[in-house]
Amino acid sequence: MIERTVGFVGAGKMADALVGGMIAAGAAAAERLYVADPAEERRRLFSARLGARVLADNAELARACDVIVLSVKPQIVPHACRDLTAALTPGHLVASIAAGVPLDALRGMLGTERLVRIMPNTPALVRAGAAAYCVGPGATDADAMLIDEMLRSVGLCVRVDEGQMDAVTGLSGSGPAYVYLVIEALTDAGAAAGLPRDVAGRLAAQTVLGAGRMAAEVGRSPAELRADVTTPGGTTEQGLRALEAGGVRTAFVKAVAAATERSRQLAGGG
Structure with missing residues (x-):
């Protein structure tokens, strides 16, 4: 079971699929999973249905979690990163599922190299997902193993080079x-x-x-x-x-x- 606290920035469909799938698989306890979203109704539904902890503030989520997953649309990533920057520490691992946002761009927005890009898909909700990930130069072997464990709990998982992530998006992401x-x-x-x-x-x-x-x-x-x-x-x-x-x-x-x-x-x- 994943012992670290994992926080999702954004309570959209992909966060729903991953959080719901991880809980259903027994890979993570609901109390170790956090979700931050500005919409009160989405927070209420997330908490009621999945039992995950919900917050309105991204920086508060960063202070509460070891791993942060950016699960927002690509155009929202810069705003989310601005919220997170002041709360990030060298102990944080940041993973992004935003399509088309490269590691270099994330590094520039967040000021950290401990980064991972993930491309999951929504069948993770029924533990039948297909996901790929690539790691940044500052991510450790332990970081990669953690992401691998998270994704394997909800389906197939493969590690690829970053140059292959767009093709993964076009094939299994979509x-x-x-x-x-x-x-x-x-x-x-x-x-x-x-x-x-x-x-x-x-x-x-x-x-x-x-x-x-x-x-x-x-x-x-x-x-x-x-x-x-x-x-x-x-x-x-x-x-x-x-x-x-x-x-x-x-x-x-x-x-x-x-x-x-x-x-x-x-x-x-x-």
């Missing part, structure tokens, strides 16, 4: 939204084919869940697994032909590329 769109489309298709919409939705979601688990757990490539269910001249082959003719593969490649590029633009202040 990826849940792509998959939700697939589930929406499959649900629409099932309903159009004659299924009750709720039945189509449940079948679509479970199909995606099951296929994802197969791809992650059975030790065979997605191409091999696809071939297993594709009989020549059968229904699956016809469906796959329609997908390829519709440019689905290319569309996913373009989606990841577009999200990756947007992350790079954010890094440049765009």
Whole structure:
């Protein structure tokens, strides 16, 4: 179990997913998790639902915590850093989940090199997240191990070079939204084919869940697994032909590329 106190600046969806996931996994006790947010209603809901300690002031959070996680939108990061700077000490580890904000920029805003960048995703809430992180030059091996422990408690975790973080953002950071769109489309298709919409939705979601688990757990490539269910001249082959003719593969490649590029633009202040 994580013994250090961890504070989240911002009570948004990603903080909700990480805090909720860590508590559900038994990786951290609720009383060791803090959240600071200026919105009273968000603080109230966070405290009532998850039991985490809530504060209105970022500097107060820094004084109460060993680890600070910037879980705000990229454009809010400078403001959050201004709040934190006076309260930071050499003992603090600061992690940021803000897309496109590089370690150099964080160092300039905070005046510390003990930094980590994280790109998690929202399925952390159900302990099925996919996250990557990179460490700054001032972060210790113990810091990296702590971040690794936090993220592994809510799903898959990999360490990458900072130059790869934009691609992580485009793939797994934004990826849940792509998959939700697939589930929406499959649900629409099932309903159009004659299924009750709720039945189509449940079948679509479970199909995606099951296929994802197969791809992650059975030790065979997605191409091999696809071939297993594709009989020549059968229904699956016809469906796959329609997908390829519709440019689905290319569309996913373009989606990841577009999200990756947007992350790079954010890094440049765009």
